[in-house]
Amino acid sequence: MAIKNIRLNIHVPGVEGLQAPIAFTSVATDGDSFRIPYRYPFVDVVHYNLLKDAGVFRHSTKTVSTNLGSNTTNTEGGLGLQLPRTEKLILLVKRSVNEDSDLTISGNTRTGKKDVKIELLAGGTATYFSVESSATAGEVKLTSVSGATATIAEGDKFIYDGVTYTALEDGTASDSAIASLEVSPAFPSGVSTPVAIPAIDVFPNHSALNEIDLYDLGFFVGGYEDEKGVIITTEENSVELALIARF
Structure with a gap:
C-alpha cells in the first residue's frame, strides 16, 4: 500500500x-x-x-x-x-x-x-431530461431522458426554476421516461408542460x-x-x- x-x-x-x-x-x-x-x-x-x-x-x-x-x-x-x-x-x-x-x-x-x-x-447515467408534475403529488415525471434505459440514482440532483431537487430513490427509464420519482423538496403541482433540464443543471452523485x-x-x-x-x-x-x- x-x-x-x-x-x-x-x-x-x-x-x-x-x-x-x-x-x-x-x-x-x-x-x-x-x-x-x-x-x-x-x-x-x-x-x-x-x-x-x-x-x-x-x-x-x-x-x-x-x-x-x-x-x-x-x-x-x-x-x-x-x-x-x-x-x-x-x-x-x-x-x-x-x-x-x-x-x-x-x-x-x-x-x-x-x-x-x-x-x-x-450516480445515475442520465445526463439530461425534461420534468413535469407527476400524477403522484410531490413527485416528478421525467421525459426525454438522455437514454432509453438511463438511470437516476438516489442522491442525484437537478435544478428546476432555481431550486435544487434531490432524488430520494433510484429510477430507471423505460422508453426514455420515468413516470414518477420521489424528490426533495416536493416537486410543485401544475407543471403540465415538460421543461427541459440541460446537462449543466444535472448533478449525478459521482x-x-x-x-x-x-x-x-x-x-x-x-x-x-x-x-x-x-x-x-x-x-x-x-x-x-x-x-x-x-x-
Missing part, C-alpha cells in the same frame, strides 16, 4: 495571485492511501514560489533543512509547515469515474478517536464536489510518532482529494 501526501493549497485572503486553481491529488492503485502530514514538506505545497514571493514563507528555498525531509515528497517532514487547526482546513473530494467508493479516515489512537468510513455513491469537514468529525492532525498525521485510504483510485489551508 502506497501513501501519498495530499498536496497543500494555501489561501491567504487579500493576497493577489494566490487564489489560483485548486490542485487535486490522486493515487495510482485501488487501496492506496492519502496522508495529511502533521508537518508538510515544502515540496508538497502548491504554488510554493508564489507564496514565498508574497512573504508567506521567509526562508529562501524549499530545500531548507534537507536532512529533515522538507524537500522530500510524500513524507511526514521533520521540519516543514505545521498545519493550522482543522477548523481552518477544507478537504474536497471529487471522482473521475462513476462508481461506488469508500474512504476510511484514520482515527487518533491517543485520543480514542475511531476510524470513520465515508461512503461515496455512484460528478459532485464534496467537502469532508474534519473539524465537525472531531479530527485533528496529530504529530504522534505512530500516526504522523491523518491517513485516508481509498477503495478506488478514481477518488481525488484537495486540501486547502486558510491562513
